[in-house]
Amino acid sequence: MADNDRSSFLSRRTFLTSAAALGGAAVSGAAFGQVAMDDVINAPRRGNWDDQFDAKASRTAAAITTRNPIFGPGASANIQQAIYDYESIVANGGWPKVETSVKLKIGMSDPAIAQLRKRLMISGDLAQSAGISNEYDSLVEEGVKRFQARHGLPLDGVIGKYTLDAVNVPADTRLMQLRTNLERVNAITTDLGQRYVMVNIPAAYIEAVEDNRVAQRHTAIVGRISRPTPILDSKIYNVTLNPYWTAPRSIVEKDIMPLMRKNPKYLADNKIRLFDNKGQEVDPSTIDWNGEAPKLMFRQDPGPINAMASTKINFHNEHATYMHDTPSQGLFNKLSRFESSGCVRCQNVRDLTTWILRDTAGWDRARIEATIKTGVNTPIQVANEIPIYFKYVTAWSAKDRIVQFRDDIYQMDGAQELALQTGLNQEPAVANN
Template sequence: MPSEKPSRGTNRRTFLASAAALGASSLATAAVGQVPLEDVIGDRRRGNWDDQFDAKASRTAAAVSTRNPIFGPGASANLQQAVYDYETIVASGGWPRVETTVKLKIGVDEPAVAQLRKRLIIGGDLSRSAGISNSYDSLVEEGVKRFQARHGLPLDGVIGKFTLDALNVAADTRLMQLRTNLERVNAITEDLGQRYVMVNIPAAYIEAVENNRVVSRHTAIVGRISRQTPILDSKVYNVILNPYWTAPRSIIEKDIVPLMRKDPTYLTANKIRLFDGKNNEVDPATIDWNAEKAPNLIFRQDPSKINAMASTKINFHNPYAVYMHDTPQQGLFNKQSRFESSGCVRCQNIRDLSTWLLRDTPGWSRQKIEATIKSGESTPIELAGQVPIYFKYVTAWSAKDRIVQFRDDIYQMDGAKELALQTGLNQEPAVVDN
């Protein structure tokens, strides 16, 4: 779905201001930068932090998981603690780059593994008791999985390209990212509500929150950089089962017309019908698809398993004409880079979310929802009480004490190009979807 670009909010100017604020500590970092890394790891300032960290959190991937929402009561305090911790890391010399030409994984014996161990120890993903060696053992593998969990990467315990790129983001850059996101979190001053839905755009996931606990999390597909998902606050008012899909003008022009030029049967095969302004159906064969402008018609897809929104559409008030929906392309949720929509948000396991949203709406049990979807009949349902929904842009947070999470700055709002690790991956899709 096309959308206006989100407000930049805290952007490059904030990032540069943070850099200036680092000031004196940057000078200290330069002076400490030549100190052997073994001394940095053993520095008393780090030791105090490590001792506290060991007492608070397990160094496993599972420890990263939490039912605390990103914007829970402790969000700001946890982020402030993370800023303090990373200031300590930066002042102590940061962490080393991991330089390797081979894929590092369990069983490998390479000098780069010693760099990796130091990097994981300084970042808090590996205990100092694991020591420094060239051996990629099970302890290192678990430390890598924990790092991957904190950065939204597949938990394979292997140092591939994206894990390596994330490892090699400098500590002072991560510190500035934390400061930028602390400002974003602190800017949320209103009461989010007892029940709400939160979409974190760069994390590409959805939280259903009730009484400050995450009831369910859902993997999401959000807008690519050329068609960004907007930042907004709204309320869910309506769920449509077996929805019709009306193609927006941008998708008609950029996607459907070029596809019709290649394959004149595309509309029929995808159950998309054309209607004029008086709701009269128009035969696609009567249209000149090579004309300079796309036809001024309504392109509407009937409910079906191949409908762009599949079983469900979730509507909320907004000026961007975006919404949340199901998708027939369930395999997309397994991808690492999930920035492929035209602005709308696709939600995995959307029936679970719909059931939660309709909980207080009489007559709409999970069984009734499933039976209605099976019928194929388009059915709009008004919520008994509207539920707040928030689309936010947060690339660093700590929903659990001293466990800091980072995500790719996909829309390049954080002001450092090395934080937009996956931006170049998002090509225009070959299929029509929102």
């Protein structure tokens, strides 16, 4: 912890599991403590439609981007600073609730926008010089985009349902969330390594970190609530190009069996073949699909419809979990990316593969691409195994005091209002592990 004298502020709940992703609000505890809301309310009024965009006054969403990893050397101290700042916000009454039954967007005039302005000012997303008015001008739009960037929401600058839900999470609940995640970060005592991969599950995103700087970031698809992605520490030992996909027993029982009852051609259509424990192929027509799932291997051939598409990244773990490519690239554009059966799908996985295999002789980007084109199953042992961490961190801060929050998708933070997107999760297609 950054300051032992402040330890009494920490919520010492039993930590459900060890933890760790990207995002935040530049807030100053001292500033919020000194500026009364009367000063904010009486600030110069703004809101005429001919307002000139003030990039300095409105901190832009682009400012959220940082190369600081979530688990950098100052991770604990950065969250502790955010806790101090949010303690000041809470001590000064928190922020107002924005009450509206309609979407708020640029060009509108509505009393709820005055509430929104106050809310964004207090969290540091809107400069106080923007003033309080009922007008949704360009400054408010940019402040909303900045807020959305800190909360992992689409940057449309509109107060719709999910942005409104996030805006209306009380300040004391966010403070609790920060304290919970400080405990999670402090529980990480492992030497992460000079190069490592980190998957932050609630953020549904991946960092490739080198020398305490983020070398690559990737959007991810992680496990849905009913089949969560496990928290783990491991090492990447193998990359397989044009992989076979072997269906886990859970998918065979929950998905494939019912699908075969409905469509006896399902396995053939999806190029999934059955093998016994001697490696002999079994004819699907000999199986009673209305009975129990057969104790056979269900293996999908490499190819464009393979559940892992071009690439599988293997690491040691007891959960049969791995990272992989996907033929369903459109899923990366979704707001709620909790769609898998526990494994992690990685957008632009070939960039990550190139980074992982950098020290493996002969495997540059050109050879990787050429091998994928052949369609031949090609396992590659990683020359120097790379540490990989699957963590669960819903709130964090960088050294620039930009605080980021994510939905508590697995409901581990202890407050129902933090699990904002859980209603978006639906059962995915069977071949998407």
